Amino acid sequence: MLNIVKKLRSGYLGENIIQERVMEGGTWSMTEEWVPNAVTNNQISNRAIVFGNGTSREGFYTGHVMQKFSGLLGADTLQSYGCNAFYRDHTPDFLICTSSVIAKEIKDSGYCDDNVVYTRVVETLNYPGKFYVIPFDPYADAGTTAAYIAAFDGHKKVYLVGFGGMHHEGYNDNVYGGTNGYDAATDTLEHHKEWAKNIVKLCNCYTDVQFIRVTKTGRQPSPTEWDSVTNLSQISFRDIVVQNDL
Numbered sequence: 001m002l003n004i005v006k007k008l009r010s011g012y013l014g015e016n017i018i019q020e021r022v023m024e025g026g027t028w029s030m031t032e033e034w035v036p037n038a039v040t041n042n043q044i045s046n047r048a049i050v051f052g053n054g055t056s057r058e059g060f061y062t063g064h065v066m067q068k069f070s071g072l073l074g075a076d077t078l079q080s081y082g083c084n085a086f087y088r089d090h091t092p093d094f095l096i097c098t099s100s101v102i103a104k105e106i107k108d109s110g111y112c113d114d115n116v117v118y119t120r121v122v123e124t125l126n127y128p129g130k131f132y133v134i135p136f137d138p139y140a141d142a143g144t145t146a147a148y149i150a151a152f153d154g155h156k157k158v159y160l161v162g163f164g165g166m167h168h169e170g171y172n173d174n175v176y177g178g179t180n181g182y183d184a185a186t187d188t189l190e191h192h193k194e195w196a197k198n199i200v201k202l203c204n205c206y207t208d209v210q211f212i213r214v215t216k217t218g219r220q221p222s223p224t225e226w227d228s229v230t231n232l233s234q235i236s237f238r239d240i241v242v243q244n245d246l
Contacts, residue, residue: 004138017121048150049159050081052143057162083142085176096146101181144198151206161214196223
C-alpha cells in the first residue's frame with residue numbers, strides 16, 4: 001500500500017537512484033547515481049486534471065478540457081496528467097506510466113521522444129534518455145501516482161476523471177481492458193480496493209489540496225473508503241466546465 005510523505009517540487013533538486021544491488025558475503029552493496037530534477041513546472045493556475053482510465057470518464061469531453069487557451073503555464077490553465085495507455089488517444093501535459101509493458105509500448109511508439117513521461121527507476125534504466133523518474137516514487141497505482149505528482153507540482157485543486165473502481169465481480173472497469181498491458185475486460189481485479197485506499201492515503205497526506213472526482217452526474221457511487229475523507233468530493237461533467245469556464 002502507498003506510503004507517502006508530503007513533498008513539493010519547489011526545492012526538489014533531484015534524488016539518488018539505485019542502479020545496481022549486489023549481495024556479497026551476506027551484505028548488500030549498492031551502486032547509486034544522482035538524477036537531477038529535469039522538469040521545471042512553474043505553474044500558476046494551481047489547478048490540474050488527472051485522467052485515470054476507468055469507464056466513468058466515458059462521454060467526457062477530454063480534448064476540449066485539455067485545450068490551452070492561455071498556454072501551459074497560464075493562470076486559467078488546467079494542467080493535464082494522464083495514465084499509462086491514455087497516450088493512445090490523447091496527449092496530456094504529463095503522462096505517468098507504472099507498467100513495464102506499457103513503458104515498452106510508449107518507447108516503441110516514439111511518444112516519449114517529444115513528451116514528458118514519468119515512470120519507475122527500472123524503466124529509466126531499461127530505456128536511457130526516454131523517460132523521467134517519478135519524484136520520490138510512492139510505488140502506487142498509476143492513477144494515485146499521477147494525482148500525487150499533480151499535488152507535488154503545487155496544484156491546490158486536482159480534478160480526478162476516470163477514477164473509481166470495480167462495480168461488480170467479473171468486470172474490469174477500464175476503458176483499455178483486454179488491450180496490450182491490461183487484464184481482460186471480464187477479469188475480476190484484486191487490486192481495486194488497494195487503489196481506493198491509496199487515494200485516501202494521498203488525500204490525508206496533502207490535506208491542503210482539494211481532490212475532486214468528476215463523473216457524469218456527480219452522484220456515482222464511490223468506494224466506501226472515501227466516505228470520511230474531507231478533502232475529496234465529487235462533481236459532474238457539467239460542473240467542471242462551469243467552474244473552470246471551459
